[in-house]
Amino acid sequence: MGVALRSGALAQNRSTFPVRETILPVMLLGIDIGGTKTSVCIGDRDGRIAAARRISTRADDGPARTLARAADLTGQLLQEHGVPLASVDAVGLSVPGPVSVPRGLMLAPPNMPGWIDVPVAAFFRERLKRPLYMNNDANACVLAEFLFGEFKGAPDLVYLTMSTGLGGGIMANGRLVQGATDTAGEVGHHVLDIHGPPCPCGQRGCWELYCGGRNVARRIQERLARDTAPSRLRTLAGDRPDQLDFKMFVEAVREDDPLAREMWDEYVERLAQGIGTVIMFLNPRAIVLGTIAIHAGDLILPALARALPRYAWAPGLQSCAIRPSALGKHIGDLSALALAILGPDAGA
Numbered sequence: 001m002g003v004a005l006r007s008g009a010l011a012q013n014r015s016t017f018p019v020r021e022t023i024l025p026v027m028l029l030g031i032d033i034g035g036t037k038t039s040v041c042i043g044d045r046d047g048r049i050a051a052a053r054r055i056s057t058r059a060d061d062g063p064a065r066t067l068a069r070a071a072d073l074t075g076q077l078l079q080e081h082g083v084p085l086a087s088v089d090a091v092g093l094s095v096p097g098p099v100s101v102p103r104g105l106m107l108a109p110p111n112m113p114g115w116i117d118v119p120v121a122a123f124f125r126e127r128l129k130r131p132l133y134m135n136n137d138a139n140a141c142v143l144a145e146f147l148f149g150e151f152k153g154a155p156d157l158v159y160l161t162m163s164t165g166l167g168g169g170i171m172a173n174g175r176l177v178q179g180a181t182d183t184a185g186e187v188g189h190h191v192l193d194i195h196g197p198p199c200p201c202g203q204r205g206c207w208e209l210y211c212g213g214r215n216v217a218r219r220i221q222e223r224l225a226r227d228t229a230p231s232r233l234r235t236l237a238g239d240r241p242d243q244l245d246f247k248m249f250v251e252a253v254r255e256d257d258p259l260a261r262e263m264w265d266e267y268v269e270r271l272a273q274g275i276g277t278v279i280m281f282l283n284p285r286a287i288v289l290g291t292i293a294i295h296a297g298d299l300i301l302p303a304l305a306r307a308l309p310r311y312a313w314a315p316g317l318q319s320c321a322i323r324p325s326a327l328g329k330h331i332g333d334l335s336a337l338a339l340a341i342l343g344p345d346a347g348a
């Protein structure tokens with residue numbers, strides 16, 4: 001993929017538009033299947049989203065029922081907006097990694113147990129009968145940033161999902177880095193500590209164990225279970241400590257709760273350790289951060305800046321902008337559209 005590809009309007013300038021009143025030169029469909037939410041949208045090459053619908057993924061129902069629900073949602077969206085399937089030029093499909101792009105498979109996403117070697121591309125090609133391009137969500141996100149984000153067109157760009165899990169998408173020298181078997185960018189399973197806790201992937205001390213949203217919440221829950229000291233975290237969780245989530249963690253840190261602060265310092269240190277490695281390996285122009293940073297960037301970024309010099313050299317650090325995604329809540333839809341826009345150029 002060259003850097004001269006057409007880039008879209010910035011998120012803040014994007015407006016929605018009624019499909020029927022607009023003649024889209026190229027009509028695209030985006031399908032974003034996440035561990036928690038599934039979203040489908042109709043859009044164009046400029047990243048304008050004409051219509052979108054979202055449902056809970058409910059991956060526990062298994063691939064057959066879950067994918068059928070997503071396909072039904074797609075059909076409903078097209079019907080509601082009077083868009084015949086035949087007028088859809090291309091479909092972008094973003095799914096949790098790891099994936100095999102040539103085989104069109106979801107291999108074994110850690111947050112979707114039981115989803116082993118699911119032929120997700122074939123399923124949607126059969127249902128939609130349109131050209132379809134799939135990739136993992138983090139790769140799709142870095143392409144969306146490349147086309148529409150704050151650093152659009154930057155040839156050396158990294159996206160870190162920072163949501164339930166921790167995935168990475170890498171652009172280097174203007175190309176998406178896919179790797180020999182499509183696992184380039186799976187930075188969440190870079191080992192930070194070989195003596196660390198066991199990871200479902202089979203290794204120990206993976207980055208995602210320390211910084212993935214779900215794992216951070218679990219670590220806090222475990223700490224509260226064995227530490228009886230009073231903490232704002234306990235109050236926020238109420239009588240359901242198992243419901244304690246990252247948002248409550250951030251709230252307790254903002255209120256300067258000592259236990260939350262201590263765990264926050266550890267979180268930021270591990271985040272810096274991982275991001276420092278990314279900077280040393282890739283020397284990116286920018287690292288764009290997803291969900292957690294979009295909501296708590298004001299807390300994360302200054303602390304990260306203080307910690308990073310322990311993990312990366314000054315030239316790489318000074319030339320790398322680290323920012324929450326400016327695409328905000330549109331990132332999921334735009335990432336699926338980006339796959340449809342770039343098609344085979346997306347590295348697939």
Ligand SMILES: [Zn+2]
Pocket residue numbers: 188189199200201202203206
């Ligand atoms: Zn792991």
